[in-house]
Amino acid sequence: MMDMKVQSEMLEQFYKMIDKEYIYSVYQPIISLQDGQVMGYEALTRGPKDSPFHSPLAMFQFAEQQGELYMLEQLAREKAIKGSILEHPQQLLFINISSQVLYDPGFVPGKTLEILQKYGLRPSNVVFEITERSSIEDSSLAQKILEHYRKQGYRIAIDDAGAGYSSLQAIAELQPDFIKIDRSLIENIHKNKVKEYILETFVTFAHKMNISLIAEGIEHADELTKLTRLGVHYAQGYLLGKPNESPALVQDIHKMLIWQHRKVQGSSMTWSIGDLKTPVKVFDKKKLISEVVDYFKKNQEAVGAVIVDEEVPIGLMMRDRLFQQLTGQYAFSLFWNRTIDSIMDESPLIVDELMPVEEVSQMATSRAINHLYDLVIVTSNGKMGGVASIRTILESITNVRMESARVANPLTGLPGNLQINRELNKRISENKPFHVVYADLDYFKWFNDRFGFQKGDQLIQYTADIMQQSIAVCGTPHDFVGHVGGDDFIAISSTFSPKQLCQEIIRRFEQGVQMFYEDEEWEYVWDRSGNKVKSEGVTLSLSLVVCVCESPISLEHISQTAALLKKKAKAHQGSIYYFEKIGSSGLELESV
Structure with missing residues (x-):
């Protein structure tokens, strides 16, 4: 508890800050996971540097304690709009608003519209972001107030969803246009199946309600890849852009992660x-x-x-x-x-x-x-x-679904052999260098017999996922992933680092395959011939065929080369890749 003198000094500094308008806004980009473009910016308020109010948390908590929250938020909204860095009319400006402010007697609908018109913006550019942690005491009154704003063209977002039960209540009562998923649910989602299942439920719910999801606090590329795969609409976080006073420039590598995943999800069967x-x-x-x-x-x-x-x-x-x-x-x-x-x-x-x-x-x-x-x-x-x-x-859509149902793999949804052959023939006819990675699970029959076909299907789906994720990280936007059948997969890539791609596939596989074993232990497994083999479990054999295309190659040449490499890989214990160059005068073999 601060003493009276300190509180008096703080109050004097606070009113001076408001009176002199010392606060300012920084803007964090919100990125579309459809195309990697900046959909909009969240305006974040900062107090004077080198003052106790520089931190927004300290500033707004003090204002609330002193009963001056509305006065601070009104100035913060005006500063956010005045400093807005929107680059075109379709971008959105997210402005934080505490739910308590909705009930403040000084809250005058129409004031925000005046400020917008003053700085050349429209209500259709603005999303009011209501934090879930500040509970909505009178939901019927809040609905009436927010409906008034909606009729003017504003949109509504619920912040911090997933951080507590009340977020679900707020979503049900306010029916927002956007739901912002809290960092606590996003952190390490690529390693946590429970979080993944929860977010899948959010995605399904959002589709049914015509609500867009925004994942907050993304700091790692693996989180971004997983969110894109799950169908989340938008994302923000330090990985994509820190709060700044100038427009964001999304790094090409992160755009490629987004583009690549969208490409490999449906491969040649997806129309844009x-x-x-x-x-x-x-x-x-x-x-x-x-x-x-x-x-x-x-x-x-x-x-x-x-x-x-x-x-x-x-x-x-x-x-x-x-x-x-x-x-x-x-x-x-x-x-x-x-x-x-x-x-x-x-x-x-x-x-x-x-x-x-x-x-x-x-x-x-x-x-x-x-x-x-x-x-x-x-x-x-x-x-x-x-x-x-x-x-x-x-x-x-009808045409695509009919074609996909006819030729895609029913378990993974990846393109099947017809599309794989089309893609290979296309690459050969273009006469440009490309690489083919064949992936095959070792001891899969043993796993299926021991853990059951349902777990076996999950392992197949997991392998499909890590193939796509690895292509997203190490490949190019025009790469292709297909499901040959059973536990065999193929990736066709133009990456400059095909060895790194293979290493990434193996790394991801080894990192996650343990979760399928249910903490069981064994010393031996059995191969397809029924022979007893000392092994820790399922491994992955990769055949990398580097198609240089300096001389003619054919499907048969690629297939034969891959079969020889597969035989070598399966003779080796553990996950491994072998590679060979074709379409050139030299021959090169290597394993890791």
């Missing part, structure tokens, strides 16, 4: 939304409504148009909605000479061209019924690319 985009009429945001009406009258087949600001899409104008707004007695005279941005849909569905079609479909069909058939706007590097209709999206 960019494959379906078609041209559409574009209007500048300051075009008169009368000009847009004239276009639709002359082009009866046009169902919508995109509104842009310097090539960046910011809105959508559907034909039917435009003419509905003009049907009133005075509508024409009221709207005719106004600009189109005054009546456009400010929150259309805008996606990057490389986003998988299935994910766009989930987002599109989760929209409100009156927007269900709106066009989906497709961007390329943040700029206008085209549009896709719901009909086209659903038809493409």
